Amino acid sequence: MPSIHAISTADAPSASGIYSQAIRAGETVYLAGQLPLDPASMQLETGIDAQIHRVFRNLDAVSRAAGASLAQAVKVTVYLTDPEHFSRVNALMGEYFFQPYPARTSVAVAALPRGALIEADAVLSLAASPANKEI
Numbered sequence: 478m479p480s481i482h483a484i485s486t487a488d489a490p491s492a493s494g495i496y497s498q499a500i501r502a503g504e505t506v507y508l509a510g511q512l513p514l515d516p517a518s519m520q521l522e523t524g525i526d527a528q529i530h531r532v533f534r535n536l537d538a539v540s541r542a543a544g545a546s547l548a549q550a551v552k553v554t555v556y557l558t559d560p561e562h563f564s565r566v567n568a569l570m571g572e573y574f575f576q577p578y579p580a581r582t583s584v585a586v587a588a589l590p591r592g593a594l595i596e597a598d599a600v601l602s603l604a605a606s607p608a609n610k611e612i
């Protein structure tokens with residue numbers, strides 16, 4: 478039975494509900510969906526590009542708090558309120574993920590908490606150390 482523990486960091490928005498920022502279960506880290514909130518002010522970023530960057534920066538901060546990095550991401554799910562923004566995600570996501578890229582699912586949704594334009598979550602495999610990733 479793998480050990481399970483919660484990850485918590487002030488470098489990403491605090492959980493605003495009944496969930497943890499991330500849960501490590503054995504060699505797998507499940508990152509909760511991140512909204513584009515500045516962790517210091519808890520205010521929403523303005524505009525889709527700023528929101529995309531903030532979401533991935535927040536996921537990166539939680540990954541680091543788990544002793545990992547986005548280089549170990551094996552699955553990412555992106556939720557967008559406007560499918561027109563998918564092209565911006567593709568344009569900017571490469572600043573945070575490197576080949577071989579994680580598997581990804583992108584979905585358009587009717588609405589997100591706080592009126593956000595984007596939310597994303599991720600699964601990291603600690604077995605996939607950056608050194609093990611074949612570039």
Ligand SMILES: C=C(N)C(=O)O
Nearest residue numbers: 494496509510511512
């Ligand atoms: C922001 C979230 N991850 C939530 O409300 O579930």
